Amino acid sequence: MGGALSDRSGRKVTTRTLRDLKLHRDPITCLTAYDYASARLIDEAGIDMVLVGDSLAQTMLGYDNTLSVTMDEMLHHVKAVHRAVKRALLVADMPYGSYQVDAKQAVLNATRFVKEGGAEVVKIEGGEKRTDLIRHIIDAEIPVAGHIGLTPQSVHMMGGYRVQGKDLRAVEQLMRDAVALDRAGVACLFLEGIPREVGAMITAEVETPTIGIGAGPECDGQVLVFHDILNLSFASPAKFVRCYGDAASLISQAVQSFAADVRSRQYPSDEESYHLPKETKVALETVLERKRAMRR
Numbered sequence: 001m002g003g004a005l006s007d008r009s010g011r012k013v014t015t016r017t018l019r020d021l022k023l024h025r026d027p028i029t030c031l032t033a034y035d036y037a038s039a040r041l042i043d044e045a046g047i048d049m050v051l052v053g054d055s056l057a058q059t060m061l062g063y064d065n066t067l068s069v070t071m072d073e074m075l076h077h078v079k080a081v082h083r084a085v086k087r088a089l090l091v092a093d094m095p096y097g098s099y100q101v102d103a104k105q106a107v108l109n110a111t112r113f114v115k116e117g118g119a120e121v122v123k124i125e126g127g128e129k130r131t132d133l134i135r136h137i138i139d140a141e142i143p144v145a146g147h148i149g150l151t152p153q154s155v156h157m158m159g160g161y162r163v164q165g166k167d168l169r170a171v172e173q174l175m176r177d178a179v180a181l182d183r184a185g186v187a188c189l190f191l192e193g194i195p196r197e198v199g200a201m202i203t204a205e206v207e208t209p210t211i212g213i214g215a216g217p218e219c220d221g222q223v224l225v226f227h228d229i230l231n232l233s234f235a236s237p238a239k240f241v242r243c244y245g246d247a248a249s250l251i252s253q254a255v256q257s258f259a260a261d262v263r264s265r266q267y268p269s270d271e272e273s274y275h276l277p278k279e280t281k282v283a284l285e286t287v288l289e290r291k292r293a294m295r296r
């Protein structure tokens with residue numbers, strides 16, 4: 001349909017904008033970003049939401065999974081992205097261990113993302129069982145994004161990264177999770193790694209906008225990992241990943257060309273060098289000539 005907001009005016013995206021976009025059936029765009037440069041490019045391209053995902057554990061820090069990344073590591077990246085983002089809604093992922101212990105610790109960590117990092121929304125993985133916690137964080141005036149389906153922080157409980165919601169019981173649980181989070185007042189709901197049919201049912205059932213990743217085209221919006229769309233992930237891509245550019249080849253070629261130019265002394269050229277001002281050069285030559293004469 002493409003509603004009144006489809007022109008993507010330069011207006012700041014807020015949690016209200018997400019609801020309006022859902023109402024107008026205007027697809028919401030979201031990408032992950034972890035640093036200043038990529039966040040600037042993403043924001044300037046008019047993407048609606050920027051997620052500082054805990055996927056940075058793998059994409060930026062080289063960990064095996066998302067479980068090891070700490071609050072301080074996440075904050076470091078949230079701050080860098082915040083300096084770049086002017087229009088998009090800034091969502092920060094609460095890392096594993098930062099909200100599971102108790103509500104007090106969760107609220108403290110969520111407030112750090114807002115106060116120190118400039119985040120506008122925090123994201124928490126899990127369904128029904130997180131609703132009390134989510135209400136506590138919302139009570140502290142912090143909007144929360146839910147995240148259900150394939151939740152990477154539960155990798156050991158799931159027995160690997162597997163598509164969720166494949167049998168009737170699992171579908172019913174996902175529906176209960178989605179409705180519970182909707183009632184708890186989440187600002188949006190990330191749906192990861194679930195069958196298209198389930199993504200569509202949840203999207204039709206809840207008022208909150210759904211943002212899918214491997215959850216089919218009926219979701220209210222789509223998110224992908226920045227490194228995946230640019231072939232920078234060093235892993236075989238999941239079925240839902242669409243690669244929009246080969247930054248890996250671009251970077252490799254540029255790095256190899258630099259090394260070749262340095263080794264063959266073609267870099268830097270005279271034009272790429274600083275020069276002495278004329279008077280200094282003349283004066284220097286006089287001094288050097290005098291020194292040479294004294295040595296003779």
Ligand code: KIV
Binds near residue numbers: 051052
């Ligand atoms: O951490 C992340 O990048 C995410 C998205 C995949 C939704 O949570």
